[in-house]
Amino acid sequence: MSTPVIGVLALQGDVREHLIALAAADAVARPVRRPEELAEVDGLVIPGGESTTISKLAVLFGLMEPLRARVRGGMPVYGSCAGMIMLADKILDPRSGQETVGGIDMIVRRNAFGRQNESFEASVAVRGVEGEPVEGVFIRAPWVESVGARAEVLAEHGGHIVAVRQGNALATSFHPELTGDHRVHALFVDMVRAYRTPESL
Amino acid sequence: MSSTLSHTAQPTDTPATGTARVKRGMAEQLKGGVIMDVVNAEQAKIAEDAGAVAVMALERVPADIRKDGGVARMSDPNMIEEIIEAVSIPVMAKSRIGHFVEAQVLQSLGVDYIDESEVLTPADEVNHSDKFAFTTPFVCGATNLGEALRRIAEGAAMIRSKGEAGTGNVVEAVRHLRQIKNEIARLRGYDNNELYAAAKELRAPYELVKEVSELGKLPVVLFSAGGVATPADAALMRQLGAEGVFVGSGIFKSGDPAKRAAAIVKATTFFDDPKIIADASRNLGEAMVGINCDTLPETERYANRGW
Numbered sequence: 001m002s003t004p005v006i007g008v009l010a011l012q013g014d015v016r017e018h019l020i021a022l023a024a025a026d027a028v029a030r031p032v033r034r035p036e037e038l039a040e041v042d043g044l045v046i047p048g049g050e051s052t053t054i055s056k057l058a059v060l061f062g063l064m065e066p067l068r069a070r071v072r073g074g075m076p077v078y079g080s081c082a083g084m085i086m087l088a089d090k091i092l093d094p095r096s097g098q099e100t101v102g103g104i105d106m107i108v109r110r111n112a113f114g115r116q117n118e119s120f121e122a123s124v125a126v127r128g129v130e131g132e133p134v135e136g137v138f139i140r141a142p143w144v145e146s147v148g149a150r151a152e153v154l155a156e157h158g159g160h161i162v163a164v165r166q167g168n169a170l171a172t173s174f175h176p177e178l179t180g181d182h183r184v185h186a187l188f189v190d191m192v193r194a195y196r197t198p199e200s201l
Numbered sequence: 202m203s204s205t206l207s208h209t210a211q212p213t214d215t216p217a218t219g220t221a222r223v224k225r226g227m228a229e230q231l232k233g234g235v236i237m238d239v240v241n242a243e244q245a246k247i248a249e250d251a252g253a254v255a256v257m258a259l260e261r262v263p264a265d266i267r268k269d270g271g272v273a274r275m276s277d278p279n280m281i282e283e284i285i286e287a288v289s290i291p292v293m294a295k296s297r298i299g300h301f302v303e304a305q306v307l308q309s310l311g312v313d314y315i316d317e318s319e320v321l322t323p324a325d326e327v328n329h330s331d332k333f334a335f336t337t338p339f340v341c342g343a344t345n346l347g348e349a350l351r352r353i354a355e356g357a358a359m360i361r362s363k364g365e366a367g368t369g370n371v372v373e374a375v376r377h378l379r380q381i382k383n384e385i386a387r388l389r390g391y392d393n394n395e396l397y398a399a400a401k402e403l404r405a406p407y408e409l410v411k412e413v414s415e416l417g418k419l420p421v422v423l424f425s426a427g428g429v430a431t432p433a434d435a436a437l438m439r440q441l442g443a444e445g446v447f448v449g450s451g452i453f454k455s456g457d458p459a460k461r462a463a464a465i466v467k468a469t470t471f472f473d474d475p476k477i478i479a480d481a482s483r484n485l486g487e488a489m490v491g492i493n494c495d496t497l498p499e500t501e502r503y504a505n506r507g508w
Contacts, residue, residue, distance in 0.1 A: 010233070011233070011470055012231055012233040012234045013233060013234075014226075016232070017229060018454045033470070046228070048230070049233070049254070050254040050255070053234055053250070053252045053253070053290075053466070056466075057252060057466070057467075059471075060252075069342065074474065081230070087319045093289075095467070096330075110289060115312065116313035116337060116338065117218065117219075117311060117336045117337055118218055119218065119223045120223060120228065121217045121222060121223060122215070122217070122222075124264060137222055137223060137226050139223060139226050139227050139230055140227070141344050158216075178229065179222075187466070
């Protein structure tokens with residue numbers, strides 16, 4: 001089977017770090033800024049960044065609907081921090097007009113862990129990631145207020161949900177791409193491989 | 202690595218704030234974005250609506266600081282708090298160079314980033330603030346690689362060009378970015394023997410010089426600042442290697458700030474697509490008038506401040 005091609009939504013945010021992490025997890029990684037680029041990837045990462053900015057640019061450049069269509073169609077997708085917000089069906093405290101792609105039946109609270117002075121690192125045990133807990137880097141991070149029946153909670157910190165999976169959609173409040181530990185990305189690359197397998201048979 | 206499933210393990214660390222990874226990582230989240238100078242809550246909302254990734258709260262934009270003269274200081278805490286209240290994006294604010302008490306005040310207000318800025322009147326002609334002493338991360342200006350690495354050695358978690366703020370003239374920012382990029386490219390070619398002399402020449406710590414030589418980039422995020430007034434200016438800085446753009450006077454000193462702000466955001470994301478930059482550049486109304494940097498007397502050049 002050929003190597004999966006995974007895009008990183010490159011409208012704004014820490015795109016480079018995700019590209020490096022995906023490549024380290026044996027995927028072909030490329031930035032995605034246009035609908036035609038989105039059509040060519042097997043899976044997509046929505047990076048950390050400013051969720052209001054990413055949302056606005058996605059609408060402005062005609063990416064929001066194609067993104068929703070691909071996620072509805074089952075394309076594997078992973079969002080970290082701002083990316084988690086983009087994958088939430090509902091934001092508790094959206095800026096006016098802030099849209100999301102959706103895909104995970106959850107309600108997120110933006111900047112729930114506080115402003116930058118409260119940003120922190122802590123080890124987080126993530127279901128599905130073997131070995132030591134991952135180093136969670138939380139930057140003005142959101143948390144998940146509640147999840148629906150179809151969403152599986154993968155990790156909590158301080159009593160709050162910080163990692164969730166629903167089908168082919170994965171989301172973390174924290175930033176594995178900043179740590180040099182590529183196990184969360186490897187988990188996602190495995191999801192993309194599993195998704196591609198039936199098609200290539 | 203143990204083979205047991207980790208979700209049964211208990212986290213061992215207590216949360217750590219203010220780490221280098223958290224400070225530098227914050228700047229990573231701003232990449233590809235535009236940070237806009239604003240002087241009140243209303244402008245902050247316009248910036249946020251236009252897609253800014255952060256705002257810089259200050260009492261006067263650099264163009265007015267130039268016009269008014271006198272000593273430029275940290276902004277009124279009330280004004281900074283109003284802006285923090287008004288928007289959900291990160292809020293930055295400026296302290297004077299070496300004025301660590303202004304920085305302490307800004308940290309206590311809960312700003313997300315402190316800009317130890319040459320746009321304000323320096324408070325110390327020898328020393329910059331010890332930025333490791335803070336939980337709040339710092340961004341600092343640099344005109345060349347040595348200056349950038351000295352700031353990083355003091356704890357800066359993000360670097361920007363100095364440009365010549367408040368002029369609407371991008372020429373100095375171009376000079377600084379080219380200088381930093383050229384010096385990094387030169388280091389790439391050096392062998393280990395040469396790095397010691399390079400560190401001495403750059404007046405920067407050897408460890409950082411070695412790190413840059415290996416990475417081929419700064420160990421922190423590099424933005425452009427100073428003189429950006431148009432979408433094409435912003436795209437130029439990105440094509441020259443800036444990972445994002447600060448825009449000061451260029452937006453709110455122009456004819457139609459909301460439109461220009463949104464246009465600069467678009468051009469910053471699609472910095473390599475001339476058609477999108479062209480569309481973003483249409484009918485923006487008047488740009489800020491601008492100042493030719495070669496008519497600026499030496500004493501009015503902000504880039505000379507900081508050492």
